[in-house]
Every structure is written in C-alpha cells, then in structure tokens.
Amino acid sequence: MLIEGQDLSVAIGGRPVLEGETISCEPGMMTALVGPSGCGKTTLLHCLGLLLPVDQGRILNGGKDVTKYSTEARRRFWRDHAAFILQDYGIMEEESVAFNVTMGVSLLGKRVTGNQERLMEVLEQTGLQGREKEMASHLSGGEKQRLALARAIYKDASVLFIDEPTASLDAANRRKVIELFSDFAMRGSTVIVATHDSEMINACDVLHEVGS
Template identity: 40%
Template structure:
C-alpha cells in the first residue's frame, strides 16, 4: 500500500529524522513511537501530504506521491486518505451529522454504492440520535468520536491517526483503538502516531522514529 524509502526531514541545519524506510501493507496497523519532538507528527503529515520530506520518496501503489501536484494531492486525500487529527478538524458551528456527511464520497453517492450511513457510524461510536447537535456543544472526547464516525463513513484505504487517544479516558480510548483495529481487519492500512503503550501493543508493527528502526509488536 505505502512504501517509505530513505525519507529525511530537516529544518535549516537541524535534521529531524533521516533515512527512514518502512512499508505499510493493506490490513496492517503500524505505530509511530518516540519521545516528544522526535517528529512523529511531522512524519505522519508527510504521509498525508500536509508536509513535504526533504529527501526520499513515499510510494502509493508504485507512484511517488511526494511529487504530486495540487490536483493529484486533492484526489489522493479524497479517494485514498482518511486522517484522524489531534485537534479533530471539525466544523464547530455545524451539526454532528453535517460533519460526518462531508466524508461521503461524491462518486459513491452518485453511483449508489452501499457504505455505512451517518446514523450507523454515529451509533457505532456511541453518538446515536445526536445528529442535530452542534459540535461546539460537545466535549473533546465526543468530538473525537465524531471524527471517528467520519472515518467509518469514508472507508479510506489509508488511515492516519495523530495521537488519537491522547485526550480520552480509558473507555473512549479503547473504543477508538477497537474501531481502528476493525478498519485494519477490513483491509485498510492504518498508521498511528502515539505515545500510548496500549495503542502500541495493539499494532502489528512499531516504528521508533528517533532510532529509525522497525520491530515487531509483541
């Protein structure tokens, strides 16, 4: 699905990480771990084409996506990528339903393809019946669950999650990891930047960003 080849990122004279290489296949969940400041989120942002590496390549199905132009980047984000942001990236003055509906792919809707409905996704994350509530009335944990419902509806091939359990209690954190695990079982490739040992231990593979090393998860 995604091949990272000799990736490096620097800011001026500071090298954040270098010669990073790993592969994430379909049906695999990989954890990016490392201390604060090691560049986990920056690496995740490079995979999501929100940032550019200084050197190296990121290949999706053989194509170097780091060379994509704006139109190709938009298509990649629309058709392939699902992102679970640390700050949720929701429209605060819109309703819960409207925030989830934006993930419905226009092509799928036009062709009548069957996927999880907004109501089904909200029910799965424990927010059934709350479609009409405004986002700014929800707690942080509830907003994270709305963002998760958006992923369920979109059904992306590649899921990127930035510290998805960082602000959640134990029950909500477990639900987030369970749903990401379900996406893996459905054949999605999932990459999670995390400092949470519980998340790391649920992943198939762990990449330690600081050491630039790849190990099997226990």
C-alpha cells in the same frame, strides 16, 4: 492501500527532523510510529499523508511514487482515499454531527445531504447515534475523536492517519477509540498512528521506532 516511505529526510528551520527514514505500512494493519518526544513521529505521519513535503526520499502509495504530487493531485488523494484524525480532531465545531460525517449540505444550507442510511449506520458504529443534529462543539473530546472516525468510515477511506489520538482521553474513551481503530483496520484499511500511549501501541500490529 500500501503506504511506503523510502529514505525520507526532512529538515525544519535548518534542523534535521527525519534522516533516512524507511517504513512500509500494510493494508489491514495498524502501524504505530513510536519514539521519544521530538523524534519526528508527527513529521513522519504528515509526510506519509502528503501534508508535508520531504527534502529527500520517496513516498509511494500502492507502489506509485507520489513524492512530487501537485497540489491538485494531493487534494484528490485526501478526498478519495485518505482520512485524518489529528490532535485538533479536524472537525467543524459550528456544524452538525451529521454534516461533519457526510460533508454534504443543500444549497440553502439547511439540510445535510449524502447517504442517510449509511450516516445512521456509522453513527451507531461509533456510539454517536441520535446525536446527528447536535453541533460538534457540544461533544466531548472522546466523542470528537469518534466523530472524526465516523467520517473516515462513511467515506470508506483506504488509509487513516492518526496523531496522538488518546492524549486527552479518559480510560473508557481510550479503550473505545482504540477498539474502533482496530475494527477500521480489520476492514482492510491502512491505519498509521503516531503515539506514545502504551495501550494504543499494544493494540497495533506493527511498531516503527522513528529515528532508530
């Protein structure tokens, strides 16, 4: 899905954070939002993901203007098309790995529902095979990143929004998650990442300097 921002401006607490920002994020590619701390990388990411409204400008998804989407329309976009990997990982700590991937559970709350074969496939792809019954709280930081990505792969998201994914990871986990993000983009999805990590930046196809 092509994600575009046209002449975006945002002020928070009366302070301009984005001013006239224009960006185009192509499917099948990783776009890095780069710049010094405080330049508005995360704000731009949240605007493109419809998590934060803009004061001026337009946001387009697949050529469609979604700037004024209603709450329900935004929820449908998040449910049907988007996946997020934010700094808090966006996972449910006291739920199982399997539940965090499929987000489905029986009425009795005892059995995770969803496509079990696909669940096992994505856990293997992300190096979490055999961990499906564990509580997400037991995972390391790198494993939680991979769990969030497993959810995105499972739902076949067309666009992935990522905020500083490698900030707290060791070298081995950093390389692993960067490789997984690259593979996700190669499947045809749009990957947008706010980062200051040079290794992550080097892996991206397009660099957009925020505020330039």
